[in-house]
Amino acid sequence: MNRVVFFLLFVPSMLLSQTNFEKGVQLLASGKTELARIAFESVIKENPSHSKSLEYLGDIAGQNKNWDKAILYYKKIKIIQPNNADYHYKYGGALGMKAKAVNKFKALGMIDEIKSSFEKAAALDPKHTESRWALVMLYLELPGIIGGSETKAMAYSNELMRLSPLEGYLSKGYIDEYFGRNKKAELNYSKALELTNSKVAFQKLYNLYLNRMKNSDKAQQLKAQFEK
Numbered sequence: 001m002n003r004v005v006f007f008l009l010f011v012p013s014m015l016l017s018q019t020n021f022e023k024g025v026q027l028l029a030s031g032k033t034e035l036a037r038i039a040f041e042s043v044i045k046e047n048p049s050h051s052k053s054l055e056y057l058g059d060i061a062g063q064n065k066n067w068d069k070a071i072l073y074y075k076k077i078k079i080i081q082p083n084n085a086d087y088h089y090k091y092g093g094a095l096g097m098k099a100k101a102v103n104k105f106k107a108l109g110m111i112d113e114i115k116s117s118f119e120k121a122a123a124l125d126p127k128h129t130e131s132r133w134a135l136v137m138l139y140l141e142l143p144g145i146i147g148g149s150e151t152k153a154m155a156y157s158n159e160l161m162r163l164s165p166l167e168g169y170l171s172k173g174y175i176d177e178y179f180g181r182n183k184k185a186e187l188n189y190s191k192a193l194e195l196t197n198s199k200v201a202f203q204k205l206y207n208l209y210l211n212r213m214k215n216s217d218k219a220q221q222l223k224a225q226f227e228k
Contacts, residue, residue, distance in 0.1 A: 020046075021053055033060055051077050051087075058090060067098035085125035092117025093134065111146060114138065122156075129167055132156045136171050140178050150175065166195050173204060182212050193226075202226045 024039030037060050043053040058073030074091035081087055095114045099107040115138060121131035135156045142148030153175055161168025173188035185208055192201035202222070209219035 024056060028056065033063065036060065049080050051080055062094060067094050067101065070094040071098065083124055085121040085128045085131065088117045088124065089121035089128065089131045089134065108146065111142065127163055129160060129163055132160050133171065136174065140175065166192050166198060170201060170204065177208060177212065182208065
């Protein structure tokens with residue numbers, strides 16, 4: 001009898017959560033972000049551990065640059081699903097964006113957690129390109145005195161190369177461009193473009209010519225060639 005009562009109480013709640021979740025997904029796809037947020041919050045009220053709703057709420061908070069809320073949602077889901085690389089990556093990303101918005105002293109206290117979140121994502125998923133890209137950028141941007149290292153950035157770039165030559169050449173070009181090695185960056189971006197005619201590779205090379213090398217002729221030639 002107790003099982004029957006549990007079933008009667010639990011199933012309607014489960015169905016309601018599913019309905020609100022599907023509604024939220026549809027609203028989000030239609031660009032109705034605020035209504036989607038309300039739908040996902042309704043799911044969480046019924047089922048606080050609904051990972052996908054928490055993830056969507058974190059994504060919406062991030063779009064609104066509400067980093068505290070995004071951090072809160074992503075922290076919850078990485079605890080619920082500790083072996084999901086995406087959740088550690090998103091948590092680290094939200095922390096990183098908050099660190100850019102606060103004073104330098106407070107940001108310094110956040111660096112270890114940001115780094116460990118990205119490293120955890122990379123360790124959990126050997127093919128997780130986003131976390132490796134994040135680590136490339138993090139190790140470049142950090143001053144050497146608090147852990148910045150071109151060598152470490154290059155190590156993750158090499159991992160990207162093993163996963164995808166396109167991502168590898170783009171990341172190597174990014175590192176070279178960061179340090180003002182424009183000719184090497186040009187070579188790496190050119191190799192990335194030759195591989196797949198990628199729009200991202202084109203944009204990187206075009207911007208390098210136009211903004212770094214101040215060569216508008218090369219930039220326009222590249223654009224004309226790419227558009228063919």
